[in-house]
Amino acid sequence: MPDSGFLALFLVGLLGGTHCVGMCGGIVGALSMGATARWSMHLAYNGGRILSYAVAGAIAGALGAASMGLEGQVPARLFLYFVANLMLVALGLYLLGITRALAFTERIGQKLWRHLQPLTRRFIPARTIAQAFPLGLLWGWLPCGLVYSALASALTAGSATRGSLMMLAFGLGTLPNLLLAGMVLARLNEFLHRAVIRISSGLLVLGFGLYGFIGWLRLAGWL
Numbered sequence: 001m002p003d004s005g006f007l008a009l010f011l012v013g014l015l016g017g018t019h020c021v022g023m024c025g026g027i028v029g030a031l032s033m034g035a036t037a038r039w040s041m042h043l044a045y046n047g048g049r050i051l052s053y054a055v056a057g058a059i060a061g062a063l064g065a066a067s068m069g070l071e072g073q074v075p076a077r078l079f080l081y082f083v084a085n086l087m088l089v090a091l092g093l094y095l096l097g098i099t100r101a102l103a104f105t106e107r108i109g110q111k112l113w114r115h116l117q118p119l120t121r122r123f124i125p126a127r128t129i130a131q132a133f134p135l136g137l138l139w140g141w142l143p144c145g146l147v148y149s150a151l152a153s154a155l156t157a158g159s160a161t162r163g164s165l166m167m168l169a170f171g172l173g174t175l176p177n178l179l180l181a182g183m184v185l186a187r188l189n190e191f192l193h194r195a196v197i198r199i200s201s202g203l204l205v206l207g208f209g210l211y212g213f214i215g216w217l218r219l220a221g222w223l
Contacts, residue, residue: 005157006169008208009150012091013173015202042179044129045136049178050171052140053147054164057154061163064155078220080156085212087152092206094145096199109143116141146170 067076087105116138123135140147150170157163 005153005208006166008088008091008205009153009166009170010173012095012146012150012205013170014176015095015173040129041126041132044132045126045139046175046179048133048136048138049140050136050168050175052137053150053167053171056140056147056151057157057167057170058160058164060151060154061157061166062160064157064163065159068158077156078216081212081216084153084156085209085216087149088209088212089206090209091146091149092202092204092209095202095205097202103145105145105148106143108148109141112141113143146174 064080067080090105120135120138123131123138126132126135147170150167154163154166157166
């Protein structure tokens with residue numbers, strides 16, 4: 001995945017913010033109620049969540065690198081690049097308003113989440129940083145089409161380190177929507193909901209995916 005993938009994933013995290021608020025908004029709201037160290041709680045929760053993304057990215061990057069190192073690596077590379085760019089196209093369509101473009105991916109992690117979700121009850125309600133951080137670590141594995149699509153790109157990173165950094169870029173993109181609250185968040189969401197912003201961003205991410213398919217065709221020897 002070229003370095004443009006870092007920017008693409010950051011934009012997806014930032015501009016897919018309404019999806020993030022829908023998935024994590026209840027937890028974020030709970031952290032704001034009765035917490036004496038409000039910002040510290042939010043930072044701890046989001047730090048844990050983004051760390052989980054980075055760990056998942058490292059795993060995806062390592063798996064992708066291992067598959068590319070196998071004998072007959074060209075077919076494996078072709079498959080991984082195809083899936084990664086297909087997911088970027090789906091992300092672009094999501095940002096353009098075709099919200100069901102990612103729905104199928106959220107079924108993938110349901111089995112894992114059924115085992116992890118009961119563990120979150122130990123930290124709810126989160127009243128301390130020591131509770132908020134592990135809650136974020138667990139919540140980072142919540143089945144999410146945006147996250148899984150970003151992970152598909154991390155598969156092509158070429159190494160665990162680059163995969164982790166790609167998911168870190170994605171996680172940092174999601175941060176403003178979940179960290180900021182009240183009027184600031186409302187104004188940010190109003191800006192992100194403007195048609196010109198969503199359409200431009202969707203077309204940009206879609207363009208990344210389509211451009212990636214050109215590279216895929218070259219790798220396959222068809223161009």
